[in-house]
Amino acid sequence: MPLLVVGSVALDTVETPQDRREDVIGGSAVHFSYAASFFTSVRLVGVVGEDWPGEYTEMLNSRGIDTDGLTVVPGGKTFRWSGKYLPNMNDRETLDVQLNVFGEFDPVLPDAYKKCSFIFLANGSPTLQHKVLDQIEGAHLTVADTMDLWINTERDALVELLKRIDGLVLNDSEALLLTGEKNLVKAGHVVREMGPKFVVIKKGEHGAMFFSQYETYVLPAYPTDQVVDPTGAGDTFAGGMMGYLAQQGKFDPKTLKEAMGYGILAASFNVEGFSLDRLKEIDNDALAKRMDEYKQMLTF
Amino acid sequence: MPLLVVGSVALDTVETPQDRREDVIGGSAVHFSYAASFFTSVRLVGVVGEDWPGEYTEMLNSRGIDTDGLTVVPGGKTFRWSGKYLPNMNDRETLDVQLNVFGEFDPVLPDAYKKCSFIFLANGSPTLQHKVLDQIEGAHLTVADTMDLWINTERDALVELLKRIDGLVLNDSEALLLTGEKNLVKAGHVVREMGPKFVVIKKGEHGAMFFSQYETYVLPAYPTDQVVDPTGAGDTFAGGMMGYLAQQGKFDPKTLKEAMGYGILAASFNVEGFSLDRLKEIDNDALAKRMDEYKQMLTF
Numbered sequence: 095m096p097l098l099v100v101g102s103v104a105l106d107t108v109e110t111p112q113d114r115r116e117d118v119i120g121g122s123a124v125h126f127s128y129a130a131s132f133f134t135s136v137r138l139v140g141v142v143g144e145d146w147p148g149e150y151t152e153m154l155n156s157r158g159i160d161t162d163g164l165t166v167v168p169g170g171k172t173f174r175w176s177g178k179y180l181p182n183m184n185d186r187e188t189l190d191v192q193l194n195v196f197g198e199f200d201p202v203l204p205d206a207y208k209k210c211s212f213i214f215l216a217n218g219s220p221t222l223q224h225k226v227l228d229q230i231e232g233a234h235l236t237v238a239d240t241m242d243l244w245i246n247t248e249r250d251a252l253v254e255l256l257k258r259i260d261g262l263v264l265n266d267s268e269a270l271l272l273t274g275e276k277n278l279v280k281a282g283h284v285v286r287e288m289g290p291k292f293v294v295i296k297k298g299e300h301g302a303m304f305f306s307q308y309e310t311y312v313l314p315a316y317p318t319d320q321v322v323d324p325t326g327a328g329d330t331f332a333g334g335m336m337g338y339l340a341q342q343g344k345f346d347p348k349t350l351k352e353a354m355g356y357g358i359l360a361a362s363f364n365v366e367g368f369s370l371d372r373l374k375e376i377d378n379d380a381l382a383k384r385m386d387e388y389k390q391m392l393t394f
Numbered sequence: 395m396p397l398l399v400v401g402s403v404a405l406d407t408v409e410t411p412q413d414r415r416e417d418v419i420g421g422s423a424v425h426f427s428y429a430a431s432f433f434t435s436v437r438l439v440g441v442v443g444e445d446w447p448g449e450y451t452e453m454l455n456s457r458g459i460d461t462d463g464l465t466v467v468p469g470g471k472t473f474r475w476s477g478k479y480l481p482n483m484n485d486r487e488t489l490d491v492q493l494n495v496f497g498e499f500d501p502v503l504p505d506a507y508k509k510c511s512f513i514f515l516a517n518g519s520p521t522l523q524h525k526v527l528d529q530i531e532g533a534h535l536t537v538a539d540t541m542d543l544w545i546n547t548e549r550d551a552l553v554e555l556l557k558r559i560d561g562l563v564l565n566d567s568e569a570l571l572l573t574g575e576k577n578l579v580k581a582g583h584v585v586r587e588m589g590p591k592f593v594v595i596k597k598g599e600h601g602a603m604f605f606s607q608y609e610t611y612v613l614p615a616y617p618t619d620q621v622v623d624p625t626g627a628g629d630t631f632a633g634g635m636m637g638y639l640a641q642q643g644k645f646d647p648k649t650l651k652e653a654m655g656y657g658i659l660a661a662s663f664n665v666e667g668f669s670l671d672r673l674k675e676i677d678n679d680a681l682a683k684r685m686d687e688y689k690q691m692l693t694f
Contacts (some may be wrong), residue, residue: 279619319579351694394652
């Protein structure tokens with residue numbers, strides 16, 4: 095089934111101890127879409143400026159990502175993010191953020207998108223995420239991401255959002271911030287009790303945890319020794335997870351766990367190159383092969 | 395097969411945001427031995443002072459832990475450690491260390507111990523660990539732990555030790571410190587190339603990684619929401635792992651992975667209470683039950 099994603103589309107400038115890339119394709123909706131495109135067709139809603147390279151759009155289209163929902167603002171400039179990774183490749187410093195056209199992003203869904211069954215609200219303000227949900231007609235599964243900024247500045251809107259969605263994906267420090275808990279397992283369940291049927295806590299290089307009324311589990315990250323650029327790993331995780339769920343057309347516990355695995359593996363490839371570089375090199379066979387290794391690793 | 399452990403025996407004073415315990419039984423060899431005693435008989439080599447409560451020794455004996463190698467120094471005082479956990483229950487501050495009789499610890503193995511097939515050198519100086527190995531006659535499997543202090547102060551002796559042992563267990567920050575690497579997967583293999591056939595990197599609440607010439611894998615920690623006192627979790631991990639290996643009498647890849655699992659689960663119980671409190675409450679059935687849950691969690 096097709097998968098709808100609404101989120102940021104950006105030009106990133108990334109610096110690591112070894113290397114640097116300028117104005118590469120990035121943004122939550124882009125990393126998400128590319129990862130999801132291994133599994134299903136994607137409909138992307140976002141906004142860019144006139145400086146957005148047409149070949150980036152063509153590249154997305156070539157992956158079965160529908161960009162009819164990608165608005166190009168005449169005379170506008172695309173959202174730009176610039177960051178620098180510390181030698182441990184986990185911690186990073188944001189050097190510059192220019193919201194540009196993303197600052198006034200007011201997503202209007204093309205009619206053809208409104209009946210999408212699988213919805214992902216990539217990182218954006220809860221107010222904006224509510225606006226998207228208002229346009230959706232009878233979704234099957236609605237999952238959102240959030241971040242510390244919105245927990246701190248739009249807590250009420252976020253708490254309301256949690257009652258409207260089926261799943262929430264957030265990272266470890268955000269889960270602690272949102273709940274005031276100190277223990278991640280407790281935090282996961284507290285977030286779940288705020289509304290969503292399931293909660294996924296991303297732990298970066300340590301994998302991801304899953305919480306539902308019936309299950310609590312953690313799956314480790316795939317151990318890679320080639321960490322080139324972690325930018326977008328969380329969105330790539332969500333894209334792999336949601337892409338697989340949309341492909342399967344269901345989200346029972348078994349399918350959800352498989353989806354968690356595919357999310358983790360998509361993210362493990364993502365960090366092995368700048369931007370989408372590494373994901374562009376692989377095909378579904380490479381993903382399937384790593385899944386075999388991953389399952390083997392966890393079997394004893 | 396019996397398992398020999400040489401390490402510290404201590405009286406710990408532990409403060410957490412919720413509670414405090416004074417002069418409870420602790421030390422690397424104690425946590426190790428207790429965890430291992432679920433699987434096999436243990437021979438403990440250590441040193442205490444006259445202030446060591448006799449009932450602690452009796453409790454260890456009741457678990458099949460042979461304390462003929464536990465020297466009581468007349469007029470001496472037992473090693474004391476005191477620490478305080480921060481609210482996240484991972485970071486801690488050492489408030490006080492009194493080495494006392496452990497400062498002059500010069501382990502002499504009872505003759506009956508020298509032919510032990512499974513050996514664990516719990517945290518101690520590499521010089522002391524070498525002295526123990528010098529007394530061993532034809533061990534089957536020799537594994538050591540180490541820590542940042544020895545990496546910084548006795549690096550040469552540690553590097554020599556790595557050539558004499560089959561396995562090394564250390565934590566994540568220590569692996570990075572020892573190798574100068576920034577990536578844990580790389581660090582694990584670099585340590586392995588320094589001598590041991592296998593290396594285990596402990597990641598605390600994030601589980602443990604395994605490295606051999608043939609395998610690289612990571613297993614997550616068991617997700618517990620009851621973290622009362624993490625003191626000794628690393629030694630408990632090692633005790634569960636080595637105890638299982640000694641019980642099985644072998645250390646092929648499959649057995650090693652099972653052993654990693656039992657180490658992780660023993661540690662997950664350890665953190666659920668102060669000192670040995672939680673481990674004292676459980677039996678082998680509880681361990682087996684959690685192992686079933688753990689395997690289930692990792693199956694998809």
